[in-house]
Amino acid sequence: MSLLTPEPGLVFWMTLSFGIVAFILIKYGFPIILQMVNKRKDYIDNSLLAARQANEELAKVTENSQAILEQTRIEQAKMLEVAAQTRDRMIEEAKGLARTEADKIVADAQKQIIIEKENAMRAIRSEIASLSISVAEKILREKLNTEEEQSKMINRLMDEVMISKS
């Protein structure tokens, strides 16, 4: 049967065309396609890996920043405490200083007051003395304005002196 006997002409054309097709596709066609597919596969794998690493690093960074935040919070609290203490101490010191200063001022003032008082007393005393002298003078002058009075006075005084001498 002619269906089962290969035709030499078709064998020739088949060899030629299949040979050319196979040569071109084996050399330039399929290897490039497979290579590119593999390349892209590698690229995607690498990208996934890089993304995973980046994610991990990001997580690490977040953790670090969290830790840093925590630490700063503690430090802040500590600093605030120290500041409060310093403030209190300073206020305390200032108060003490002010008190001693005030005491000193008060003491000085009292001293001054005492001195002033004494001075005043002394002045008042001498004023009183001179006043009483002039008053006495005036009274004497008033009492001794008559002759009789004067001689009486002199007599009494003479007596007194006599008594004291005897």
Place this chain on the structure above:
Amino acid sequence: MKRLFHILIWVSGLFLTTLPLSAAAETTPGEQAEEFNVKEMILEHLADAYEWKIVNWDNGDITVPLPVILHSKTSGWHLFLSSKLHNNEGSYNGFYIAPEGKYKGKIVEKDTSGTEVRPLDLSLTKNAASLIFSSVLLIIIIMGVARSMKRNPMEAKKGFIGFMEMFIVSINDEVIKPAVGKDHARYAPYLLTVFFFIFLNNVLGLIPFFPGGANVTGNIAVTMILAITTMLVINLTGTKEYYKEIFWPDVPKWLKVPVPLMPAIELVGVFTKPFALMIRLFANITGGHSTVIGLTSIVFVTAGMGAAINSSMSLLSVIFTVFILFVELLVAYIQAYVFTMLSAVFIGMARVESHQKEKELIETKHINKQIN
């Protein structure tokens, strides 16, 4: 969907009932049309031709003339178009298409003693032209995909190129890699070429219009070359162990020493493998084409049996043909797949390592697994 189906039935029914009636009116009752020969029509389609028939017309067929290349022992080389054979009442320069006999349908000449002989016939026949057309198409498609991928490898392709890429990768990953084994990268380009060559020719054979429709992969010469190529690839790259298993297999000595029984069987096996590949592809595609044409022929066979039978049978024929064409589309893929897979399996078998090495390999694999 159901409505569409109804409309389809009505339209086809109308069309098919009017057609045979008008045909019957033209022929006088006394003249019976010459009996339609289904077998001849199928064989004519399956066989090769010197010209490419596009359509049968009333006053002559529309054909594409193809070059005829001959080398006669007496008159040397000849090159002419096949249309010349028709214009000169079927003969040209002493060459003519044999109407019957041993060389029926082929170009023959008469030698000096007057007996019919065949010159060396390298004509670009219908199958050869179709083969060249599909080869060019395949090169354009694959090189187009390769160039597009090379230009921009990191981009995921869309449309036809993306589909081709997926197709190629799926054949490579699911057929070639597991069947060939660790050397798959070396054989993948050849096996992919074989797959797409067969698949494209199968599909083109199913298209009933001009550039398709030739029975290329259903031709024994084509499948023979494919099988021989695969046989060469298998045997030229076989390992030492592969040849040892053919000529000195691991069987009791009496099976190979006085009479080399096992080596003979193994040696036959070397040739039966590609032979099976050749026959399988040829028979499947030929069978598919025969079925389609046979079912289509129902229309013409029942033409003389009255309008009712003819129209109903025509409808049946159309439904069956459509169904079988879908099946054939599946077969086109399956046969390309099977040819590629078996080639890959045979190549994988020819790449055997010695059993000692294999054991070591398995052991290292186990160790690796345990480590992992």
